[in-house]
Amino acid sequence: DIVMTQTPLSLSVTPGQPASISCKSSQSLLHSDGKTYLYWYLQKPGQSPQLLIYEVSSRFSGVPDRFSGSGSGTDFTLKISRVEAEDVGVYYCMQGIHLPPTFGQGTKLEIK
Amino acid sequence: EVQLVESGGGLVQPGRSLRLSCAASGFTFDDYAMHWVRQAPGKGLEWVSGISWNSGSIGYADSVKGRFTISRDNAKNSLYLQMNSLRAEDTALYYCAKAEGGVIANAGFDYWGQGTLVTVSS
Numbered sequence: 388d389i390v391m392t393q394t395p396l397s398l399s400v401t402p403g404q405p406a407s408i409s410c411k412s413s414q415s416l417l418h419s420d421g422k423t424y425l426y427w428y429l430q431k432p433g434q435s436p437q438l439l440i441y442e443v444s445s446r447f448s449g450v451p452d453r454f455s456g457s458g459s460g461t462d463f464t465l466k467i468s469r470v471e472a473e474d475v476g477v478y479y480c481m482q483g484i485h486l487p488p489t490f491g492q493g494t495k496l497e498i499k
Numbered sequence: 500e501v502q503l504v505e506s507g508g509g510l511v512q513p514g515r516s517l518r519l520s521c522a523a524s525g526f527t528f529d530d531y532a533m534h535w536v537r538q539a540p541g542k543g544l545e546w547v548s549g550i551s552w553n554s555g556s557i558g559y560a561d562s563v564k565g566r567f568t569i570s571r572d573n574a575k576n577s578l579y580l581q582m583n584s585l586r587a588e589d590t591a592l593y594y595c596a597k598a599e600g601g602v603i604a605n606a607g608f609d610y611w612g613q614g615t616l617v618t619v620s621s
Contacts (some may be wrong), residue, residue, distance in 0.1 A: 418605060426607035428544075435594055435611040436544065447609065479544055483607040487556045488534075490544040 389414050389482050393491035401499045406467040408494045410480035415460045417484075424483040427456055427465045430493075439464065439478075457468040472498055501525040501610045503595045508615030511585055519615055521578040521595030529553070529573035532598035534608060535580050537591035537617075546581065547593070552601035563589075585619045592616050 390413040400406045413474035416423045427440040438447040443463060453468040467474060475498055479489040507519040521533070534549040546560045548569040557569055568581040578595055593615050596608035 418594050420605070422605070424605055424607065430544075435613050436608075437611070438607065441599065441607050441609070481544075481607060484605060485535075486549070486604050487560050488546045488607075490546075493543045 388487055389416075389485055389489050391480055391482055391491040393478075393480055393494050395491060397495045397496060397497070399497045399499050400467075400470040402472060403469050406470050406474075406496060408465045408478055408480075410458075410463045410465070410491050412461045412463075412482055414485075416463075416482050417460060423459065425456075425458065425463050426481045426483060427454075428479045428481060429474075429476050430479065431473075434476075436479065470496070470498070475497075476490050501597065502550050503597060503610060503612035505593060505595050505612045505615035508593065508617045510618045510620065512621050513586060513619055515585055516583045517585060517617060518579070519580040519582065519593055519617070520596075521612060523576045523578065523595075523597070526597070528576040528602060532556075532577045532601055532603045532606065533571060534596045534598060534603070535569065535578075536594045536596050536608070536611075537589075538594070539588075539591045542591075545591075549598070549603035550578070551603050556603050582617070585617075587619050590617060590619045601612070 392411045394409045417447045428436040430436045444456045477493040502524045504522045532551045535547040550569045566584045570579045595612040597610040599606040
């Protein structure tokens with residue numbers, strides 16, 4: 388199975404400041420079709436996960452442009468340009484290139 | 500609007516069975532693969548099983564292989580998970596998730612239900 392490793396596991400950020408989460412995979416997520424199957428999800432308190440970013444850097448419908456994704460191969464980053472109070476929760480990266488799909492451990496974002 | 504509504508969870512004794520259902524609406528159900536993902540209390544996300552649009556391709560996590568069976572009824576826009584020989588470690592919130600495409604690999608999950616809680620305890 389592909390292992391997804393996130394850092395840091397927790398983050399405390401002042402509103403208006405940036406935040407960054409790293410995700411590393413144990414194998415390349417680049418498929419022969421040219422796509423890289425790396426996803427970012429946010430699970431807000433008491434809610435189900437919601438898709439933020441698909442295929443490394445594409446924002447899902449309705450996701451604010453303060454969220455951005457980057458990376459390639461095995462190293463990926465989620466950035467929030469200016470954190471807002473509504474961004475609190477646990478962020479997960481996930482690989483979808485091989486079965487089983489696997490998730491990172493999660494990064495808990497709190498507001499200072 | 501895409502909606503996924505899970506049902507069928509509850510308290511069950513170890514060794515017993517339970518069947519989860521997921522009712523889908525707001526999209527063309529038989530165009531997309533569907534998955535079950537679970538989350539143990541206070542823990543992270545774990546993929547359980549997935550099924551392609553036409554049930555031709557199915558996958559299971561090693562932790563549930565041989566005990567759980569995924570199925571779908573495209574005429575009823577419904578996804579199911581038959582869970583047999585339940586163990587304490589199967590206790591979790593079970594989410595139904597829609598895939599981006601029709602196959603179970605090479606895709607992520609774009610919509611999730613609210614989950615149904617399964618508690619395995621004597």
